[in-house]
Amino acid sequence: RPWATIGNCSATGLLIAVLAAYVKSIEDHGFILHFGVPSFTGFLPKEGWNGEVRIGQHVQGLVKSIDKVRKVVYFSSDSDTMSKSVTKDLKGMSIDLLVPGMMVNARVKSILENGVMLSFLTYFTGTVDMFHLQNIYPAANWKDKYIESQKVVCRILFIDPSSRAVGLTLNPHLVQNRAPPSVSLVVLNCYSSKFGFYIP
Structure with a gap:
């Protein structure tokens, strides 16, 4: 549940985060996201998104910007950017x-x-x-x-x-936010290093 991970975050604090949400509605240019809390909503553009999206689906994105007036959090779904995004050290962070x-x-x-x-x-x-x-x-x-x-x-x-x-x-x-190798490959690599045989 997305709201279980967000807790009491403010919109300003979310600027440093990779967050999960679920799709509330599908619009012409993107997806309206909901976090389970009423204080803000999210928007994920369709541009750059691969695959189908359905209402209620969980998605993950990197917070790119925040419209404090409209209380909208804008996301990027670029997986490389998300995997390399390091949280900034903010003064007074709770x-x-x-x-x-x-x-x-x-x-x-x-x-x-x-x-x-x-x-x-x-x-x-x-x-x-x-x-x-x-x-x-x-x-x-x-x-x-x-x-x-x-x-x-x-x-x-x-x-x-x-x-x-x-x-x-x-x-x-x-x-690195990458899928691990298959279990069989991990086991084979362990045996190869132990017994000295080569895996191409």
Whole structure:
């Protein structure tokens, strides 16, 4: 549900975000989007959109601009732009403006027993468990790959509103917003590196 991820975001705060919404109506030049909250609506132009769209369909887009008078958020659906869009560090930013899927620059704050703690956007910390590290199959010495103050790029996985805990991922497929290889190819690559045979 889109409104479950937006929380109490203001329209100004959304300017830094990649957001999900659902299609409320289909117009001549684009799609009217709804977030489940009455304070603003979204518009996604048909130009550049590939594939069919139906009313009620969930879509994802990058916030390009905001009309504060009309309370309309304008989106881009360019996948390359979305995959490379890093959230800007805004003065006085609150946790209510964090949205799952945001890509952020971070630094390693500490090494944990089952992952790493990162600091990001000046005011926040979050954790990456060992199954979301840069190497999706961490070796026994995975801790040696990380040092304090090391710069990394990650994405927000979740925000727990009750504990205010933030989960992050360093998984390269999620960070780059790209589909992972098939399971069979991953397994074959693991065996090839272990037993030394070549996969063309």
